[in-house]
Amino acid sequence: MKKWIVLIVVAVFFSCSNGDDEKTYTGIIEGIAVKIPALIGGKINHMAVQVGDQIEEGAVIAQIDSIELALQLQQVKAQVLELEAQRAISLSNLKRAETDLNYAAERRERVSKLVAQNSAPQQNLDDVDNIYNKAKTGRDMAAQQLTALQAxxxxxxxxxxxxxxxxxxxxxxSPVSGFVSSKYFENGEAVMPLAPLVEVVHLSTVNVKIYLSAQMLPVVKLNQAVSVRADGLTEAMQGRISWVSPKSEFSPKSILTPETRASLVYAVEVEIDNPDAVLKHGMPVEVILD
Structure with missing residues (x-):
């Protein structure tokens, strides 16, 4: 009895060998699995999903403890307030230093003219030069202090x-809609940064892998349209060939007899838009090469 079951499965798998069904292949629908990580580490306060849950994009997966981060935020905010006060003082000092420098520059210019006209001694010019240089140094230091505070x-x-x-x-x-296929942490456990919390399989786009003989490869190409049929669907869905293996492999052992195991085939993936999720993960389908 088991031998007859195996032969029937093999016949379905290689239904492309004769007659009108020579371009029909069977495969299993696979959703796209996404492992959703914790971007930061810490204690998990709450895992919001269970295996088998159907979730939408944006749904809460987990809540990680945030007390330490909240305290750090308060500390930095206090530093910002202190710095703003320092900047106000520094800006006031800079304005005063610029006023002093402008006054010193004007005075030096007046004294310089008087000295040039022999109406004032050179010592007066030396004195105002010293005052000007000190004012310029004070202005430069105030500007540097303000620049440092701005940095x-x-x-x-x-x-x-x-x-x-x-x-x-x-x-x-969750970045995607789908169902939770695996869950790796529970409430109260500690998670490392980037460690996956759950795996979500989303079905908006699904794949099915079929296997072609070398003789059939010339009739397929990337982005080629194909039809996909499944039990319960009144109409075939459209898919496209998204990948063709560059190398051959032995036929999948799970469905082969020893006689056909030596056959070399090429894996081909078909991508199917599935916005209404009518094709489910693990569903058997037929792929018809148009």
């Missing part, structure tokens, strides 16, 4: 952006 402000702004990003990442969201 620190940019650093704190970057820290704020990073902390806001990390806080946002403590809520792990």
């Amino acid at each position: 620190k402000q940019a650093q704190l702004d970057a820290q704020l952006q990073l902390l806001h990003k990390k806080l946002s990442d403590t809520t792990v969201l």
